[in-house]
Amino acid sequence: MLETDFTYIIDTFFTLFAMTLIIFMVPGFAMLEAGLVRTKNVTSVLTINTMIYAVASLAFLLIGYKYAFGSWENSSMSMWAAFLFQMAFVGKTVNIMSGGVSERVRIIPLAIFTVVMGAAIYPTIVNISWGANFLDGTLLALHMHDLAGSTVIHSTGGWALLAAIIIIGARKGRYIDGKIRVIPASNIPLVVLGAFLLWIGWFGFNGGSVGSISSKESADTVALTIMNTNTAGLAGAIMAGILMYMRYRLFDITMILNGALGGLVAVTAGPDLYDMYSPILIGAVGGILVVFAVPFFDKLRLDDPVGALSVHLVNGIWGTLAVGIFVADVSFLDQLKGVLVVAGFVFPVSLAVLYAINKLVAFRAPDDMQVEGMDVGECGVEAYPEFKRAI
Numbered sequence: 413m414l415e416t417d418f419t420y421i422i423d424t425f426f427t428l429f430a431m432t433l434i435i436f437m438v439p440g441f442a443m444l445e446a447g448l449v450r451t452k453n454v455t456s457v458l459t460i461n462t463m464i465y466a467v468a469s470l471a472f473l474l475i476g477y478k479y480a481f482g483s484w485e486n487s488s489m490s491m492w493a494a495f496l497f498q499m500a501f502v503g504k505t506v507n508i509m510s511g512g513v514s515e516r517v518r519i520i521p522l523a524i525f526t527v528v529m530g531a532a533i534y535p536t537i538v539n540i541s542w543g544a545n546f547l548d549g550t551l552l553a554l555h556m557h558d559l560a561g562s563t564v565i566h567s568t569g570g571w572a573l574l575a576a577i578i579i580i581g582a583r584k585g586r587y588i589d590g591k592i593r594v595i596p597a598s599n600i601p602l603v604v605l606g607a608f609l610l611w612i613g614w615f616g617f618n619g620g621s622v623g624s625i626s627s628k629e630s631a632d633t634v635a636l637t638i639m640n641t642n643t644a645g646l647a648g649a650i651m652a653g654i655l656m657y658m659r660y661r662l663f664d665i666t667m668i669l670n671g672a673l674g675g676l677v678a679v680t681a682g683p684d685l686y687d688m689y690s691p692i693l694i695g696a697v698g699g700i701l702v703v704f705a706v707p708f709f710d711k712l713r714l715d716d717p718v719g720a721l722s723v724h725l726v727n728g729i730w731g732t733l734a735v736g737i738f739v740a741d742v743s744f745l746d747q748l749k750g751v752l753v754v755a756g757f758v759f760p761v762s763l764a765v766l767y768a769i770n771k772l773v774a775f776r777a778p779d780d781m782q783v784e785g786m787d788v789g790e791c792g793v794e795a796y797p798e799f800k801r802a803i
Contacts, residue, residue: 419626424489426634427497430620434500437613438465441507444606445514446795447599448666448718452785453515454598454795460510460519467523468503471530476502480535482544488624497620498538501565505534508569512720513576513775516583516782519790521773528765529572537568537754556750557742559637560621562681562731563750568758570725574714575763580775582715584782592710595717597666607669614641614676618683633684640683641676644695648675651699659703667706670719671699677724678731681747685739694734698727 442461446454477495478484486494506526510517540547540554541564547553558564586593597603619638624630652671656664675695683691705722714721732751736744766775781789788794 419624420489422626423624424493426625427489427493427620427623430616431493431497431500433613433616434497434620435613437504437610437617438507440606440609440611440613441504441511442606443602443609444669445511445718447602447604447606448511448597449514450595450785451598451796451799452787452794454787455791455793456519456786457510457514458795459791460517460522461507463519463523464506464510464526465503467526468506468530469499471527472499472502472535475531476535476538479532480538480543482539501561501617502530502534504565505529505569505572508566508720508724509573509576511718512573512716513580514717515786516777517576517580517775518773518777521769521775524769524773525576525766529762533572533758533761533765534565534568537564537758540753541750552753554750554753555743555746556681556732557685557735557739557747558681558732558750559684560618560680562677562728563754565728566677566680566724567728567732567751567754570721570728571755571758572762573716573720574725575759575766576775577714577716577721578763579766579770582713583717584779586715587713600665603666603669607673610673611642611645611676614645614680617641618680622684636688637683639688640686640691641679643688644675644679644683644691644698645672646675647692647695648672648678648699648702651675651696652703655700655703666719667703670702670706670723673723674698674702674727677727678734680728681731682735682739682742685735685742690738694731694738697734698730701726701730 438461442458445457445461449457477498484491484495506529510522539545541556541558545553556563586595615638618641619634622630622634622637625634649668649672653663653668656662656667675698678694678698679691702719702722705726706719709716709721729751732747733744735742736747769775777786777789
């Protein structure tokens with residue numbers, strides 16, 4: 413066997429394995445969201461997560477992938493493996509969004525937006541960052557380092573979510589007479605399961621983005637990337653737990669897990685470039701940002717049941733800028749420019765698309781459907797039919 417053939421085979425296998433780990437994030441998002449919403453909305457959340465994976469992936473297959481990368485050709489591995497790896501990413505942008513509008517979003521309009529995200533919005537961001545780059549040679553051309561998508565994926569999903577919350581509004585009963593009504597999670601074990609599935613999936617998310625494992629150097633880079641990814645998650649969880657105890661004398665597991673996820677998002681832009689200590693600080697800052705961002709968005713009346721804005725948008729921005737702070741040969745201004753260009757495209761385009769779809773098919777479920785539960789009105793199947801549904 414030729415050495416080039418061996419390298420091709422090993423990198424193809426590595427990419428398929430990484431892609432499989434990323435797909436574990438589909439049930440990760442589903443379980444996390446199912447545990448954080450009320451029992452009367454669980455089936456709807458699970459249905460939405462299933463449809464996002466199917467619809468976004470097919471839209472990317474038929475339209476988005478070639479638009480993003482300009483071609484299916486790939487000389488370093490099977491082009492089918494390269495596609496599958498990139499396909500595993502696309503649904504995450506809408507998963508981020510769907511969790512933040514849980515308990516009042518309807519399935520059909522969200523599915524329509526998913527087509528637009530998978531075929532056009534997300535591929536545009538990939539094109540100008542990782543792909544064919546139609547902005548090359550212009551003042552807007554991006555030169556940021558974003559290994560696995562702190563901005564390309566997480567901030568993209570976060571900006572789309574912000575637009576969606578503005579269009580759809582808060583859940584019925586969330587904000588009453590100027591006060592914030594706490595709506596507790598329905599199933600903490602599911603929240604923990606979902607968060608750890610996401611955590612495990614992140615090893616493929618970031619490690620697979622190195623692109624190769626067929627040489628000693630690339631194998632070391634993959635291992636360092638995965639170690640740094642895990643380290644940031646650990647630091648985010650610990651810092652969130654410490655802050656919650658200092659403020660409330662309580663250990664809130666949902667906030668601890670969101671702190672971990674915030675750390676994971678933050679490190680995603682540059683885990684291949686950091687030493688083994690920088691991710692501790694980057695992840696810790698990520699956990700701190702989550703703890704303070706969640707009440708901040710509530711004060712703005714931006715109803716986000718799962719804390720997705722705090723985890724993905726805030727830490728997507730922080731993680732991208734952190735590369736420019738902690739890595740000497742990466743320009744902070746290039747990182748900042750990447751954040752601003754993506755924000756300047758994704759937020760207004762998402763707002764316009766969501767507004768147009770909302771005029772045709774309302775995103776927000778009627779108040780009576782929200783009271784009865786989205787499971788009955790949207791799916792006809794209740795996740796917990798023996799339980800009395802809470803209002």
